[in-house]
Amino acid sequence: MKIIITAGGTSERIDDVRSITNTSTGRLGHAIGERFLDNYSQEIDQLYYLHGxxxxxxxxxxxTAIPIEGVRDLEAELKRLLTEERIDGVIHAMAVSDYMVREVTTLEKIKSGDTTKLEGNKISSNIDDLTIIMQRSPKVIRMIKKLSPQTTLVGFKLLSHVPHEELIQVGYGLLQKNDCSFVLANDLAEIGPNMHKxxxxxxxxxxxxxxxxxQIADMIAKRVWEETR
Amino acid sequence: MKIIITAGGTSERIDDVRSITNTSTGRLGHAIGERFLDNYSQEIDQLYYLHGxxxxxxxxxxxTAIPIEGVRDLEAELKRLLTEERIDGVIHAMAVSDYMVREVTTLEKIKSGDTTKLEGNKISSNIDDLTIIMQRSPKVIRMIKKLSPQTTLVGFKLLSHVPHEELIQVGYGLLQKNDCSFVLANDLAEIGPNMHKxxxxxxxxxxxxxxxxxQIADMIAKRVWEETR
Known part of the structure; x- marks a missing residue:
């Protein structure tokens, strides 16, 4: 069995020294990886660990651990692995940036319609109205089953302080849209140092x-193993 | 001797799951800490390691390791240490965000003068023109000598691809402005996997x-030790 686990958060560069990052610790993806190695080590030929x-x-x-910086890096690595090898399962726990940087400018430039660019590889530190315009990043999860229809795909949905029904509904929507076998839905309100519903x-x-x-790591490893055996 | 070393980068929150981060690895601050512990362990009563x-x-x-998230956390910790204890040296290697988040909005709202806020603790993932307006963060380095005039202060200046004279000039400006004893000036163009000028x-x-x-860690530890003995 060959599986891919993605864990942690992606980072999108603003300039040479700054980036916009998902604050994910990668704890869950890491725990899932450990569980696969503990419980199914005999059946795992290769575990690709794509980590923030x-x-x-x-x-x-x-x-095989592969460090990932931005959404484009993740897209390239997944595409490579899914086309070059037969991957049985993808557990896509990584918190992927929904947005990438489109332009770094100032509020004044926006309001006056000035489209000239800010200069330099590192943004000056004395701009009073620095403004970052974002654009939506590609939905990496969407291509997984298209590239590799037989792969068991687990998607993840993290929301913040929503009613339980909404959480499950949004999670199920993600499952349908991306042809996942399973989706792990969770809410920041139910995640603490010693709790993770x-x-x-x-x-x-x-x-x-x-x-x-x-328990989450256990269950996901078990369900994926049942599905791929 | 009691010293404070700051290392790594600060992170400013955009919402519950996203933040703007300085991409600093903290390697330099870490190396300086190790050098102090290796070469002057007998003279060090306390080393506070404030790290991203x-x-x-x-x-x-x-x-004593103290994790730091945002600029405000760094400001509070430094203020506390510098007023409660007699600190002999501060090696301020941390890459502190020049900017904090002022407002998260959309390009359309800015252009139409709409000042209503985006809703929710976590920004929706389907906004086409998400825009982040920043404001300058407080210059934490400026308060160090004001709170503790007898402290030996080492400032850091990282620029990107500028002429050597400009690098030294800007570094010297930082020294004067903040009453530093030393400033370490460096340029991303001269930093690689096996080189760090x-x-x-x-x-x-x-x-x-x-x-x-x-060599940098060695020299800084030596100069601070000479200055504070």
């Missing part, structure tokens, strides 16, 4: 409910 | 020139 720069390293025989939504609309990181 | 979330941990007897500017305008991380 802040995520914990994952070590083990048959683990998670709901693993299945294709038929049913849910597994978990109370912490370890 | 991505920076390498520093371990040792007498090391650095120029330690003194009050009299002279410079120590170094070729790599270890």
């Amino acid at each position: 720069l802040r995520a914990q390293p994952l070590e083990g025989t048959n683990v 998670g709901y693993l939504i299945h294709r038929d609309g049913t849910c597994d409910s978990m109370e912490n990181n370890e | 979330l991505r920076a390498q941990p520093l371990e040792g007897t007498n090391v 650095g120029y330690l500017i003194h009050r009299d305008g002279t410079c120590d020139s170094m070729e790599n991380n270890e």
